Amino acid sequence: MIEVKGVKKSFGDKTIINGVDVDLLPGICNLIIGSSGSGKSVFTKCLVGLIQPDAGEILYNGKDLVKMSAEDKKEVRKEIGMLFQGSALFSSMTVEENIIFPLDMFTNWSTKKKMDRVNEVLDRVNLKGANKKYPAELSGGMMKRVGIARAIVLNPKYLFVDEPNSGLDPQTSGLIDQLIKEITVEFNITTIVVTHDMNSVMEIGDHIIYLYQGEKEWEGNNKEIIFSKSKKLNEFIFASEFLRDAKDMRMLEETGKISNDRNMAQLTGRDAPTLVPPPSSEDQQDK
């Protein structure tokens, strides 16, 4: 578990993170969402120690990352895996060399044991047989999966995932989300996902933190998010007419009040979507 207490970060006069408190829990996907410039990237970099916060505590199992020495920080980082937005694979190395790199650096395992582990994680991310390929030969989705394989090869306790679906088609995005979810549960990892993708929010958002102008505006899960009263969150999440309609339909499903227009209006603040009756057999014959 990662406990974040009153983290603040400013660059010059501009405050980017303004006292965020949150507990990031193990075995579930913790999603950090927010519009561009809301501070989620800086917040995530503070969490992994790439940026030093001005104030606050970031506790990894009770140990404060902010006050740790460089050597202690290195020890904590050995328990962290991270998938970057652009995958950050070493371009001069093959898939196999990319994944074996952390094992070479931090273990004294035999070559056979390391290769077995590489094949195991490649199999886990459905990339069996891709060992000798270079990153330039891989598709965006495959690169993400190699990134995940490299991130989990040392059995991390914490997995950070930055924009896992950027540049991917919806189907591949779904597969990556599913993979992240499965790995999180399977290895009981504290997973932190930074995303803009609403499909991810709805599919894997076990614990969602919405940041707005450097502050935690809302916290909940993917069931609660559609009932949120936060105007800012609703404007961010349900930004299009299509998504607002989808939200209404989900609310109808969740509350079972399909025919009660007044309740819908109360809950959503909008009129219920017009339900179009299915075409009758006579209509179809006319056509």
Add this chain to the structure above:
Amino acid sequence: MKFFAELGKFLLMIKSMFSKPENWKMYWREFMHQCAEIGIGALGIVVIISLFMGAVSTVQTAYQLTSALIPRYTIAQVVRDTVILEFAPTLVCIVLAGVVGSKIASELGNMRVSEQIDALEIMGINTKAYLVAPKILAALVVIPMLVVLAAGLGIIGGRLAGTLTGILSGEEFDKGLLAGFDPYNAFFCMVKAYTFAFIISSVPSYFGYYVQGGALEIGRSSTRSVVVSCVAILFADYLLAALLL
């Protein structure tokens, strides 16, 4: 003011390199890789430059020494000392600043922009120690070797040019080569080589490591690193000459 801020940041980078390696074997592997990259990668250009620089020295020295009172073997003496004192360390290192420096800056810059350096940091690796230190150490080992090679080839080039064009015979050249040789010159040459090797590797590492932006910025930082390295080499060249000669 900005100069001092950059200098401070540069010195902090150098200081941060000194930490216990996470895995000696991996660091050794990286060091050897850099030795091959810098040494083998620059070998061809060093050989060509050295041979021609020696040849040109012989021809131009002969052109200037027109007096019959000066023995012909003096040409070899002048060529020897010019090559050892100036051409081999300075000219070769200026060229290496372009060849090796731009490569180091663009490699690190690309790693920074594509978040590969962040990925290594997250793994718990001291990236300054793992990425920068092996480059500097490799340069300190390999570049002085290239300078010694350049000095040797420069003299051979000078001898070839002298004998093939009939400026002086091989015996005359060899006589001049041995006449009045001061070993201190060779020592001075090595002091220069080590100093320039540090500049050639550390300055581009700094510019590459701290690059911000995209492909355009990588190109700019690479160019800037070469310019700064060349100026630093010339400045250090003068400083060493003033202090040690």
